[in-house]
Amino acid sequence: METKNHPATILVIDDEAPVRESLRDYLEDRSFTVLEAESGRQALDLMNKEAVDLVLLDLRMPEMDGLQVLRVLHSVFPQTPVIIVSGAGSLQDAIQCLRFGAWDYITKPVQDMGLLQHRMEKALERSNLQKQNDQYQHHLEELVKEKSSAIVNENEILKDALGDTIRVIDRLVERKDPYTAGHQKRVAVLADAISAYMNLNQNQREGLFLAATIHDLGKVTVPSALLVKPGKLTEPEFGVIKQHAAAGFDILKEARFPWPIATIVQQHHERADGTGYPLGIKGSEMLIESRILAIADVVEAMSSNRPYRFGRGIEATLAEIQRGIGSIYDPDAAAACLQLFEKKQFLFEEWRLV
Numbered sequence: 074m075e076t077k078n079h080p081a082t083i084l085v086i087d088d089e090a091p092v093r094e095s096l097r098d099y100l101e102d103r104s105f106t107v108l109e110a111e112s113g114r115q116a117l118d119l120m121n122k123e124a125v126d127l128v129l130l131d132l133r134m135p136e137m138d139g140l141q142v143l144r145v146l147h148s149v150f151p152q153t154p155v156i157i158v159s160g161a162g163s164l165q166d167a168i169q170c171l172r173f174g175a176w177d178y179i180t181k182p183v184q185d186m187g188l189l190q191h192r193m194e195k196a197l198e199r200s201n202l203q204k205q206n207d208q209y210q211h212h213l214e215e216l217v218k219e220k221s222s223a224i225v226n227e228n229e230i231l232k233d234a235l236g237d238t239i240r241v242i243d244r245l246v247e248r249k250d251p252y253t254a255g256h257q258k259r260v261a262v263l264a265d266a267i268s269a270y271m272n273l274n275q276n277q278r279e280g281l282f283l284a285a286t287i288h289d290l291g292k293v294t295v296p297s298a299l300l301v302k303p304g305k306l307t308e309p310e311f312g313v314i315k316q317h318a319a320a321g322f323d324i325l326k327e328a329r330f331p332w333p334i335a336t337i338v339q340q341h342h343e344r345a346d347g348t349g350y351p352l353g354i355k356g357s358e359m360l361i362e363s364r365i366l367a368i369a370d371v372v373e374a375m376s377s378n379r380p381y382r383f384g385r386g387i388e389a390t391l392a393e394i395q396r397g398i399g400s401i402y403d404p405d406a407a408a409a410c411l412q413l414f415e416k417k418q419f420l421f422e423e424w425r426l427v
């Protein structure tokens with residue numbers, strides 16, 4: 074009898090030499106490879122060294138009895154079928170052996186060697202099927218792991234490409250509105266610091282950072298003359314500038330980013346009390362990302378110098394944020410921003426986290 078690639082190796086465990094010999098003679102004549110052990114201990118030693126396809130096990134043995142050997146074999150080599158060949162043939166013994174993992178039970182002396190061979194072949198067939206099934210299962214798991222990591226890689230590449238696109242848009246906006254050069258980047262860094270302080274998850278932080286980097290994108294639709302106009306704007310002129318939030322949303326809404334970038338951009342001039350624009354939504358109607366971005370935007374715009382005016386400085390700006398807590402600014406985002414500056418975890422001068 075041959076298994077898939079080699080003649081099956083049978084281990085005969087019996088303390089009586091004549092029994093082992095007669096089984097060996099019979100099985101070797103039928104092309105099995107036979108190993109012998111006269112005790113449980115010897116059998117375990119052998120199985121640790123040699124690949125065994127099936128075990129024929131006697132129950133009554135000195136030292137470690139067959140049932141003990143069976144339990145150890147079943148836990149260490151669960152895939153190796155064990156057939157009990159025992160003279161102590163009570164029904165009780167048979168049931169107990171099967172409960173402890175034996176595959177079959179035959180009484181000794183074996184009257185019908187053909188029947189033993191038939192049971193062995195059945196057991197070997199089943200164990201081969203089980204091994205093949207395990208290999209198939211393992212192969213499937215490996216395949217799933219491989220595919221999952223390929224998807225993760227593709228996602229990373231896609232995210233990088235989206236990041237590049239965002240940076241290109243940032244440069245485009247800066248060309249249109251050179252007076253605010255660097256504004257979007259600095260806002261993005263501060264917004265990211267606030268979101269980290271508030272423990273937003275990684276995905277939200279990525280989306281907020283990218284949205285902040287292009288939050289004034291809608292300014293490309295505003296006439297340049299208006300963007301660079303020195304001095305105070307008239308009410309109608311300011312009305313045109315205000316359209317940039319909705320315009321940014323319109324430009325971005327068709328893009329299928331894995332983050333709500335268009336909505337974050339749309340809401341960056343909304344205020345917690347509903348006095349913002351373009352929608353006049355309030356509180357939790359705004360995304361948390363937008364509530365953070367609104368504050369980072371104000372802090373950067375108010376405190377930084379522009380070619381046509383001096384900034385108000387960080388102290389006056391933070392006092393302004395403090396005044397707006399509970400009305401125009403989200404209390405949690407505003408508190409996080411103030412804390413970042415007070416605890417000096419954010420170096421305003423360099424716009425970076427320390």
Ligand SMILES: [Fe+2]
Nearest residue numbers: 288289341342
């Ligand atoms: Fe804006």
